[in-house]
Amino acid sequence: MLPVRALVSLMFLVLLAGCSTPAPSAQPVAPSFRTVTLDNCGTEVTIRRPPERVVAIKSTAIELLLALGLGDKIVGTAFGDGPLPEKYGTPPPVLADKVPGREALLAARPDFVYAGWESNLTAQGAGDRTGLAELGVASYVAPAACKEPAYQPKPLTRDLLEREMREVAAIFGVPERAEKLITEQREALAAVKKDAGQRTVLWYSSGTDSPYVGAGIGAPQLIMDSIGVRNVFGAVEDTWSTVSWESVLKQDPDLIVLVDATWNTAESKKKVLAESPAAALDAVREQRYLTVRFPAGEGGVATAEAVTDLAEQLASTP
Numbered sequence: 001m002l003p004v005r006a007l008v009s010l011m012f013l014v015l016l017a018g019c020s021t022p023a024p025s026a027q028p029v030a031p032s033f034r035t036v037t038l039d040n041c042g043t044e045v046t047i048r049r050p051p052e053r054v055v056a057i058k059s060t061a062i063e064l065l066l067a068l069g070l071g072d073k074i075v076g077t078a079f080g081d082g083p084l085p086e087k088y089g090t091p092p093p094v095l096a097d098k099v100p101g102r103e104a105l106l107a108a109r110p111d112f113v114y115a116g117w118e119s120n121l122t123a124q125g126a127g128d129r130t131g132l133a134e135l136g137v138a139s140y141v142a143p144a145a146c147k148e149p150a151y152q153p154k155p156l157t158r159d160l161l162e163r164e165m166r167e168v169a170a171i172f173g174v175p176e177r178a179e180k181l182i183t184e185q186r187e188a189l190a191a192v193k194k195d196a197g198q199r200t201v202l203w204y205s206s207g208t209d210s211p212y213v214g215a216g217i218g219a220p221q222l223i224m225d226s227i228g229v230r231n232v233f234g235a236v237e238d239t240w241s242t243v244s245w246e247s248v249l250k251q252d253p254d255l256i257v258l259v260d261a262t263w264n265t266a267e268s269k270k271k272v273l274a275e276s277p278a279a280a281l282d283a284v285r286e287q288r289y290l291t292v293r294f295p296a297g298e299g300g301v302a303t304a305e306a307v308t309d310l311a312e313q314l315a316s317t318p
Contacts, residue, residue: 029048062084156221203231256288
């Protein structure tokens with residue numbers, strides 16, 4: 001006979017497994033749907049029917065689903081980086097302000113999890129991908145966020161962002177929506193006028209003792225290339241990097257991009273800069289700032305928005 005403590009633990013696991021099993025879909029698979037198999041950040045993902053109950057973690061994932069008209073498939077979101085743009089209408093339900101625990105995730109009975117960062121899907125986070133797959137929960141990570149050397153974009157390109165749009169649309173059986181979105185974004189990007197002066201820019205994400213900045217192979221570099229400015233830390237082969245205030249002073253950027261997030265606003269960053277060694281910079285003294293929404297500054301559907309918005313800000317900045 002099992003000890004009482006072991007028996008109680010076993011009963012809990014049985015109950016958890018029962019409540020966390022994904023709900024079977026009552027919807028027949030459309031004849032046009034074809035099984036999708038992907039190598040996603042080194043994990044093989046096979047989708048035999050479009051997901052019906054999706055948990056999206058990070059704004060990059062949430063916003064792409066909404067941009068593809070898949071909001072009705074979202075049963076929960078987590079780790080949002082700020083308010084959603086009004087164009088997406090009523091926000092989907094929120095499971096957690098940060099990364100949900102495995103139990104909280106499974107309580108939503110998802111059949112698919114879409115994460116903006118690989119670190120969202122670990123044993124310490126929402127659950128590792130292998131374990132979720134064993135429970136019938138498929139997963140997908142934004143390719144821009146792949147960290148394994150063989151999969152990390154070096155550098156991030158527009159082609160990779162469009163590939164993500166196509167892969168997610170294929171998973172849900174709506175490939176035509178990705179093509180429409182890609183066409184719209186390409187047209188908007190083609191109209192962007194690059195900075196005539198090719199000014200130098202510091203992309204300041206966070207940090208007080210040591211600034212955390214946009215480096216040379218990630219979304220900040222892609223965006224800065226697209227608007228015709230020069231990244232003062234573009235030679236650093238990383239997506240983002242921690243640098244020193246001394247190196248920032250040495251670079252003496254013409255402009256500073258401030259990443260605006262609910263937990264670390266652009267206004268709070270202005271105060272940090274004014275109280276740091278960077279206060280000696282002309283860009284700080286003269287408030288030569290540009291701002292970008294946190295999700296738009298990451299690799300995703302909002303990257304095009306960052307390009308067009310920052311180009312407009314540049315045009316009005318002396």
